[in-house]
Amino acid sequence: MAKYAWPEADRRALIGKRISRIDGPVKVSGRAKYAYDIKRDGMLYAKMVRCPHAHAKVAAIDTSAAEKMPGVKAIRVIQPVGTEIKWAGDDIVVIAAVDEATAEDAVRAVKVQYEVLPHLVLDKEPPAAKPDEPQPLGMSDLRALLARKAPDSEIISRIEKDGISADDNILGPAKTAGASEAVLTALTNARKVDPGFFRRVATQTAGDPAKAFADSEVVSEGVYGLSVITHCCLEAHGMIAEWSDDKNLVVHPSTQNVSGTASQMATPLGIPAANIKVHQDHIGGGFGSKFGPDSWGIECARISKLAGGKPVKLFLERNPELAVAGARPSAFARVKIGAKRDGQILAWQSDSWGTGGPGGGGSPPMPYVFNIPNQRKQHTAIVNHIGPGRAWRAPNHPQGCLITMTALDDMAAKLNMNPLDFFLKNIELVGTRAQVYRDELKICADLIGWEKNWHPRGDKTSGAMKRGFGLSIHTWGGAGHPSDCAITIQPDGSVELKMGTQDLGVGTRTALNIVAAETFGLPLNAVKVSIGDNSYPASGASGGSTTIGGITASSRRAAVDALEQVLIKAAPALNATPAELEAWDGKIRVKTDPSRSLTWAQACSKLGAMPITVQGKNPGLEKLNDQGVGGCQMADVSVDYETGVVKINKIVAVQDCGLVINRKLAESQVYGSLIMGVAYALYEEKVMDQQTGRMLNPNMEFYKLAGLGDIGELVVHMMTGKGYDERGVIGLGEPPVISPGAAISNAVANAIGVRVPVLPLTPDRVLAALEAKGANNASI
């Protein structure tokens, strides 16, 4: 409805400006209290005994020595004798003690014996599927069959022929998914077959790939991929839990999901979700890894109860934080692309694989952004023992992007085409947003000096330092999540906005403040913003760039409706109708005669003795928000030909996200994405050791992140104004983190004349690629 629309550009006092985050002062002063910082009276500290084996059965647990230690208050076996453990670092026993050191001593005093089982922690290319290789039916296969309404006879014959996966719990979910009685009977009687490590996703085809490859004049083939990385949140996962009585729990988690935490804890704890109070003021990083309370959150609450309800603090040490609390699935692919000599892309073929641990991991979107008309794709998820994968900022997109954009860049090189021309030649394949990408590519190219600087593969200048340029494009949805908001206006004019959302550091508080203050015509500090508590109106988890679209829609609607009530009360005093009034510059005034006005406080005093509270809700996509963005990035790197070290000179990011609420913090999101991108392109890797089954670098000296000197010059250009603003608000957290890996890899290939196929582009991988190329061609 029009009345909720965003104000026109000339009527925006705050929206779209560069505004400092309102919680900046508490953060820079150290006064911001994160869950990790909270200390409650009589608080106990909990630590966990963790399994050292990647795959094992718990054979014996002896906690007697720990029980006798002074200061130990409670011990709980989480995974009892007989349990199969599927990754190193999984939690076995939890202990609460009076201080951290005592809890650590007690953990060391617990003796656990394991029956060690065979494990796999690598994600090497799986053997090619044989055409008639039987693959036991898993739940995802059954879902696919039900989705395409396969006849019962087909499903049953498949079940009888191949058996069902011994790893999946199928029967219950099959019933929920709508399987017939006959299918359920077949499932009950089916052979249970060990599915092994490789879950093959059914081959997908589009168009006529065989013919398209036959028609292609140039075919480019390569292997590309990126390793498993971790989230490495600086504030570890964990929470503080305490019971006010045996039915009521208070938790301070580090979470991306304030409103959704209680319902996830209620069932395992056997209390109603309504009895769980959740509060969080600040969170020290999440990136997709903190949507649920996790086993350690549930155990924190349980051991608190065991210790008489005392507050218990359980946060992961850095080692498990890196080893078990977050991982982005790897992805690799053999790619074949067919094109005409003039650069027109005809066909795509990919055989991909990767691991997200025990769940296997998702299949990355490929070919990415470019919808190549003829495709054949096959993906194999490797189910192994590296620990569970989690959503990592823009799940599956950096993988799909890296594989697609590097393969396309190799095709451009094979065609002797400038990749920018090659991308532009095929840009219609991206669909409806082709013109946005055209505009972005042009701006990006201007900002990095593409035309002047780009050279064909291989920097031919003398010296060991080789300079190169690369590009990539990406997309994301970013539609707003469900969100409710309450705004209370007091008769003295003070305003409070309440919402059960969370600020991950993206500026959620500030955005809410801007929307409310803008609507009321007030300065920022005239609105109090209260978030981070599940007693406030529920708002969605912060993930998938869904927050900004959701919270701005609900807060705008609440504010517009609240203002309407103030205008109704103020109108008689101004001898006008409410429709003739507006809120601007701290006043309620007559639009056509601004000299007739009341101050905001005078207007609110007309409310009478009682405050008003107005609720707003994000109704879904309408005028206030939208989905679907495009972005483009170009990288300028130097590679030391002798040491293999890659150095970032400059990266330019051009990004659209509809209407920008706060330019300063929007740019911060993009800068941060580029820096995270540099880290996963050059440094980050969860290194697994097949011998021991453990992660070799679960610490911050060997799990490498980018430092302040590693990032080069970063340039951010936001697409705003006409054509963008009127789309409304769209999420921005994910999209700019998708392209850096591909843009940097392409720049390195441009510098040294050969593709380094797998991220991170560490010196050993760069030198290995140079060596492999040297065998064919000694010069760059």
Added chain:
Amino acid sequence: MDSDDRNDGEKLTEQASGFSRRDFLKVGGISLSVPLVMGPRTIRVAGQDVKIYGPGKVPISLNINAKNYSAEVEPRITLLDTLRNELDLTGAKRVCDRASCGACTVIIDGKAVYSCTVLAIEAQNKKITTVESLMNGDQLHPLQQAFVDNDGQQCGFCTPGFVMACKAFLDKNPHPKPDDLKTGLGGNICRCGTYVGVRAAVMQAATGQSAMSSLSDSLENEGGQANG
């Protein structure tokens, strides 16, 4: 480093602290039945009298932000954990807990130090400055204001440590060139990726001028508000 160098290193350590790690472990092994809190004992090691603390809790006193604090901690407890768990000074954060990330940075006798890698008992008789001391009443320190102005923080968990590292850096290098920051501030890790803002903040604090090109359309003084 060859084996001779290593031996020299250990000797140096012995001279500096009075006892080697080996001796420390030997002493630790025979002291299990000490009372919960006691002062240091003196024993003779390597021909010298040295004070032995622990392994139980010992009373310590720390000078933090020009104020004296008393606490009772085991000798194995770090300065960081003492600040956070005993004194409720939680500005310094525990992240890597082994001197890799800088989130726990405090200033000791003028030098930026990773407080996760200093024992509390070793920090006695030194001047410890934490992020909590920088504000003057409700007024942010100019460096802190520069962090806010240039958005040198996102989630903010690395920020207090970064602010302290920048403070120590600027105290020593009041007029840095942009390139000096790369090495001078390379010891702090930010996961959200705020280095662009941090670099601009340090240059603003050093020059008194905003490094952000587009300050003209900013609303720096709009009335920022800190909600808990």
